[in-house]
Amino acid sequence: MSWINSRRVAIGVALVLLATLPVWIGNPYYINVSSQILLFAVFALALNVLVGYGGLVSLGHAGLFAMAGYTGALMLDAGHGHFVAILAALVVTLATSAVFGVLALRSTGIGFLMITLALGQIVWGIAYRWAGLTNGDNGVNVTTRPAPLGISLASADYFYYATLVVFLIAVATMAVFVRSPFGAALRGTRDQARRMNALGYNVWLIRFLAFLFSGFWSGVAGLLFIYYNQFISPQVSALTTSAEALLMVISGGTATLLGPIIGSALVVIMKNVVSAYIERWNLVLGVIFVLIISFMPEGLVPGSVRLWRTGWQALWSRLSAPAARKTGEQGP
């Protein structure tokens, strides 16, 4: 079976497993954990556009995630419908992304990281201190979930399926994006910005548009988050949320589509499942990250592929060595 065929089979099996997950998991708690994995995977995929394909490490994406969440929650709280709330949330997130992008893209590397961190903290400061708007530490409740096509998303099963649909759209969009000329141009700006400029690419504009794209999907993830939790508080916009998303991307593997999804699963499972059994689950998570960085510095997905190939080659050479010796013994 060729590489492409085995990949198609793997994608097919993954889709079947995801589509039937509520059936074989059964327990609503674990279905909700799965919804969390998918919504954080959308967030990690969005961040991966900048970190993995653009080489721009952001520590301020929680600001964009929370901006969508707060806008949606406040619009609903003000009595608007879900459609208007979602639309407003995405428009506000895009506008915020544009401001973040203009300010942060004055620099790259550590400078970019520090500016995004500062911008994220500004959003956190507004959420925490502007209590008249955001209700401060008490947060904002989201009393209802939308009912697309008349289907209520109140149950764990239906909310999971709605999240799965958004997740699959996000993955498909990212897959098209990374294979496109624009995706190639973004990777080029990561690897050789100076050369790309000389070749006729507007490096700043490419990075800015990528920032908007990343911001948009962060906003989508933020909306999923408020509908999942039916609540938002300043903690969502804190630095820890940005750092967690970054850890999802780095631990899974930057510049891959599967990496951020695996990273999201790792972090969400540690937070929700392992924490029920191990009090110091943060310590376990830290040890896992240290092990990943030590043995698979490129991340779990590319690292596993590398180990699989190395192991397969070693096995193949061990199997073929006796046969070669036998042939040599029978030689002239």
Add this chain to the structure above:
Amino acid sequence: MTALAVNALCKSFEGLRVTANVNLSVQPGERRLIIGPNGAGKTTLFNLITGEIAPDSGSITLFDRDITRVPSSHRAHFGMARTYQIITLFAHDTILRNVTLALLGLSPLRWNPLIDLDQQHDLVVRAHEALVRVGLDHIAERPLSQTSYGERRRVEIAMALAQNPKVLLLDEPFAGLSIDERRDVQELLRAIPRAVTIVMIEHNMDVALDFAERITLLHFGEVIMEGTRAEVVADPRTKEVYLGH
């Protein structure tokens, strides 16, 4: 009409003058060599011409069009291409993808996020054609990380030629090459049609003098002299600046 003209160009870095009132006039189709000892300001001059750094004063024209304030990325669209002294390629990609990126740089397709780049047959065919010109098409699918230094030099030139430039700036294209590789690149440069004006920085006088029609000698950011190959070689200032005696 001049292909490339530099008029009274000046540039200083925190008080250190690296380009001092430089004037340069290159005719269409000309092969111009820029020489000078290390630190003479040759690469800085290239960076000023390509817009990677902005001059303090003076002007640059490309086919009589003032491009002094034109952003660096726009100059490629006006027909200017360059290679780098330190090879600047996309190490994670194949040779073919490197050249495709060069072609994409001038195509409106570069903004398209919806189509598959590998399915853009026109770009791929043109990339192969550029690689045929530099004799690398047989290893087009090879990752750049698995190529020799000489092959990478030729990829640099292929990327520049793929853009069909009117003015080609070559920054030490023979640097670090073996004798055989040097001969290959020399033949490659000779085969470039006269429609392309070439300005080249080079230290290797054996190959560079053979290539050049006119030579500009730079020293401490100033043009010391300019003339035909015979004039510059015969001038005692060349020996003094270049050989130190």
